[in-house]
Amino acid sequence: MAKRRGNDSRRLLRRLRDTLAAPGESQDRLDSITHHIADSMETEVCSIYLFRDAETLELCASEGLKTEAVHQTRLRLGEGLVGRVARTGRHVNTADAPSEPGFRFMPETGEEVYPSFLGVPIQRVGERLGVLVVQSREARQFTEDEIYGLEVVAMVLAEMTELGAFSGNDNDSLPMEHHFPVLFRGTAGQEGAAEGRVWLHEPRVVVANPVGDDPETEKARLHEGIATLRSRVDTMLAEADMGPDGDHAQVLETYRMFANSRSWQKRMEEDIDLGLSAEAAVEKEQSQARARLEMAADPYLRDRLHDLDDLSNRLLRILTGQGSDTGAEMPDDPILVARNIGPADLLDYGRKLKAVVLEEGSVGSHAAIVARALAIPLVIHASRITSEALNGDPILVDGDGGIVHLRPEDSVAAAFRDKIAMQAAAQSRYAGLRDLPAEGTCGTRVELFMNAGLMADLPSMEGSGAEGVGLFRTELQFLTRTRVPRRSELAALYARVMDAAKGRPVVFRTLDIGSDKVLPYMKPQDEPNPAMGWRAIRVGLEKRGVLRMQLQALIRAAAGRPLHVMFPFVAEAGEYDAAHRMLMEELAREQRLGHNLPSDIRVGSMIETPSMAFAPVSFFKSCDFVSIGGNDLKQFFFAADRENELVRRRYDTLSEPFLAMLDQIIARCEAAGVKLSFCGEDAGRPVEALTFAALGIKRLSMRPASIGPVKHLIRHTNLCDLRKVIDQARADGQPVRRAVTEFLARIDIPR
Numbered sequence: 001m002a003k004r005r006g007n008d009s010r011r012l013l014r015r016l017r018d019t020l021a022a023p024g025e026s027q028d029r030l031d032s033i034t035h036h037i038a039d040s041m042e043t044e045v046c047s048i049y050l051f052r053d054a055e056t057l058e059l060c061a062s063e064g065l066k067t068e069a070v071h072q073t074r075l076r077l078g079e080g081l082v083g084r085v086a087r088t089g090r091h092v093n094t095a096d097a098p099s100e101p102g103f104r105f106m107p108e109t110g111e112e113v114y115p116s117f118l119g120v121p122i123q124r125v126g127e128r129l130g131v132l133v134v135q136s137r138e139a140r141q142f143t144e145d146e147i148y149g150l151e152v153v154a155m156v157l158a159e160m161t162e163l164g165a166f167s168g169n170d171n172d173s174l175p176m177e178h179h180f181p182v183l184f185r186g187t188a189g190q191e192g193a194a195e196g197r198v199w200l201h202e203p204r205v206v207v208a209n210p211v212g213d214d215p216e217t218e219k220a221r222l223h224e225g226i227a228t229l230r231s232r233v234d235t236m237l238a239e240a241d242m243g244p245d246g247d248h249a250q251v252l253e254t255y256r257m258f259a260n261s262r263s264w265q266k267r268m269e270e271d272i273d274l275g276l277s278a279e280a281a282v283e284k285e286q287s288q289a290r291a292r293l294e295m296a297a298d299p300y301l302r303d304r305l306h307d308l309d310d311l312s313n314r315l316l317r318i319l320t321g322q323g324s325d326t327g328a329e330m331p332d333d334p335i336l337v338a339r340n341i342g343p344a345d346l347l348d349y350g351r352k353l354k355a356v357v358l359e360e361g362s363v364g365s366h367a368a369i370v371a372r373a374l375a376i377p378l379v380i381h382a383s384r385i386t387s388e389a390l391n392g393d394p395i396l397v398d399g400d401g402g403i404v405h406l407r408p409e410d411s412v413a414a415a416f417r418d419k420i421a422m423q424a425a426a427q428s429r430y431a432g433l434r435d436l437p438a439e440g441t442c443g444t445r446v447e448l449f450m451n452a453g454l455m456a457d458l459p460s461m462e463g464s465g466a467e468g469v470g471l472f473r474t475e476l477q478f479l480t481r482t483r484v485p486r487r488s489e490l491a492a493l494y495a496r497v498m499d500a501a502k503g504r505p506v507v508f509r510t511l512d513i514g515s516d517k518v519l520p521y522m523k524p525q526d527e528p529n530p531a532m533g534w535r536a537i538r539v540g541l542e543k544r545g546v547l548r549m550q551l552q553a554l555i556r557a558a559a560g561r562p563l564h565v566m567f568p569f570v571a572e573a574g575e576y577d578a579a580h581r582m583l584m585e586e587l588a589r590e591q592r593l594g595h596n597l598p599s600d601i602r603v604g605s606m607i608e609t610p611s612m613a614f615a616p617v618s619f620f621k622s623c624d625f626v627s628i629g630g631n632d633l634k635q636f637f638f639a640a641d642r643e644n645e646l647v648r649r650r651y652d653t654l655s656e657p658f659l660a661m662l663d664q665i666i667a668r669c670e671a672a673g674v675k676l677s678f679c680g681e682d683a684g685r686p687v688e689a690l691t692f693a694a695l696g697i698k699r700l701s702m703r704p705a706s707i708g709p710v711k712h713l714i715r716h717t718n719l720c721d722l723r724k725v726i727d728q729a730r731a732d733g734q735p736v737r738r739a740v741t742e743f744l745a746r747i748d749i750p751r
Helices: 002-021 026-041 080-088 144-162 215-239 246-259 262-273 278-295 299-320 343-352 366-374 410-431 460-464 487-501 537-542 544-558 573-592 610-614 617-622 630-637 656-672 686-695 704-715 719-732 736-746
Strands: 045-053 056-063 074-076 092-094 116-124 127-136 182-185 187-190 193-200 334-338 355-358 378-380 394-398 403-406 445-452 469-473 506-509 563-570 601-607 625-629 675-679 699-702
Touching: 002 026, 002 144, 026 045, 026 056, 026 127, 026 144, 045 080, 056 080, 056 127, 074 080, 080 092, 080 116, 080 127, 116 144, 116 278, 127 144, 144 278, 187 355, 187 366, 193 410, 215 246, 215 262, 215 278, 215 299, 262 278, 278 299, 334 343, 334 394, 343 366, 355 366, 355 394, 366 378, 394 410, 403 410, 410 704, 445 460, 445 675, 445 704, 460 704, 469 487, 469 675, 469 699, 487 506, 487 544, 537 544, 537 563, 537 573, 544 563, 544 573, 563 573, 563 625, 573 601, 573 617, 601 610, 610 630, 610 656, 617 656, 625 630, 625 656, 630 656, 656 675, 656 686, 656 719, 686 699, 686 704, 686 719, 686 736, 699 704, 719 736
Parallel strands: 193 334, 334 355, 355 378, 445 469, 445 699, 469 506, 506 563, 563 601, 601 625, 625 675, 675 699
Antiparallel strands: 045 056, 045 127, 056 074, 092 116, 116 127, 182 403, 187 378, 193 394, 394 403
């Protein structure tokens, strides 16, 4: 019986392949395909529904339903049994369709005489393309063999769709793939605007031969490909140099286990027996794994399905020979489009990129950190853009609003270019302020520093007019490697950073890992709330060897120059004291070894938890400087996760409770005679920066591009008068933001 099933399936797939190869219009192909499927499965009806847009399915061809319903019947995603299949990515099999929950009667189709219903998704590696349906007059449920066979047919239809077999044109009503403008609403990961052309980080593998003529030949190709995959996985894991950590080794062995899975191989062999080629069989199993991945709630299961997804991609590239290097030339103005990307890969592209658009990621992900360091716009959560975009497509990226225009209309492109031109003109005007101080009209002086994390950031210091680096993120050198950097490597890097600063101060923040910054070679922690878990100074005080090595590298890099060290995420004074003692011990050790010590050393703490606003004055006196880490402090103060789009913009930095906490920190710093700075996204927003300066925070650290706008506003504002306006608004219970913006509207600030 299994052999007969395979023969029947192969005959049907060959007929479909011949239909694909035959000349004619897309609609003719679809009509012929529905006829062949209905005939092969001995059903009265076969219908193909394709997505008209992300939320709408359209009946595009049918054998058995009324002809006039084709291209007229539409359903919303989730509507009716067809919509249910499309939404869940799972088949629906019933002998009595009208009795099924969610059934929608469509009288224009004439389907009421066909109670039996089997619908399977047409999907390709997570991309929903449509639904394939068969129906019959006989009230029966379809067998497991019939379901499996129809899924194989749907797989071939998905590949045919990818190859453009059913794309519309000006002469029919079919959807037109990769043709029309598409708007993607994602999440702003890094501000800025850019126009360019798409460069796909990992171009999709195209299966040009979904149907296999000889199952034994295809299985031999599959076995050869799997053997190559296993060899490469063994080599990759052997070279990873991850160390003997038990939990991490277990994760890697799980990855290896998937590569050696007999059940995975058996399922693909069964697909080949039904008529698929080796690569189509791989992609069928990958598509089903991706569908399970999207439904999985368990983080462990999601990670394992990600492993299987990654292995499938590797096997597909082996079988098709379609590596990352496709021979396509990167455009002059590339905008990178990817599902996700690691920090090392993004750094490899460097400043060649105009912008980055990702389907996944988070505002605090490794990619976002590197994008900020490279000062290029970033949009994340642009769902399914990798399925829609093609290399070379024109694309506009609005990092301010989290919006992406793919193949934009001329009017949209013209308006966008006007926005870019206005921003460029403003930056040009700000360049004239580069050598001028950020001094209010009242004579109040504010120091403007820049944030950095890469050597590539340092040239921005000259152009922006930054007075130093208020925050150098040292974790990027750890995140972009597969092993812990050596002390000599770090010392050389830190020395180059100091050289590039040309005498200006550089504040090195020690390793801030954990939360959303997980090192590839460190044991992952399964924490319910990692942002409030084992991270930053907590890791450093437990993994003392890493922190000591970093402190030694900083001391040696200074080599007779001043050194500024800052400890992150201090939640109680004892943590700072312990880290400070460790630094002093390393200084004493370096002196005993005869190494050149820093000419001056300043040690500070970041205030990122509300607890430190209540720290005693003695803590502040023990610090040489203090920096408010606004991003974390704000999320913990308002209990609003900055990775959660539902809440991260909900609360105002200039609200009375938050300003009251800043007042308390400012007062403690003034009582202790310690310098205070504010570092974070809000420091680079002109209205917020102006308010902080008026409250008494005289050093702000921000991305280089923000220095010009902030300095421009400060130089045209009387900060003493603004302080009175702020105090009055707070006394009256009025919104401070509104009071500040109204004050700025009354004074003459040139544009």
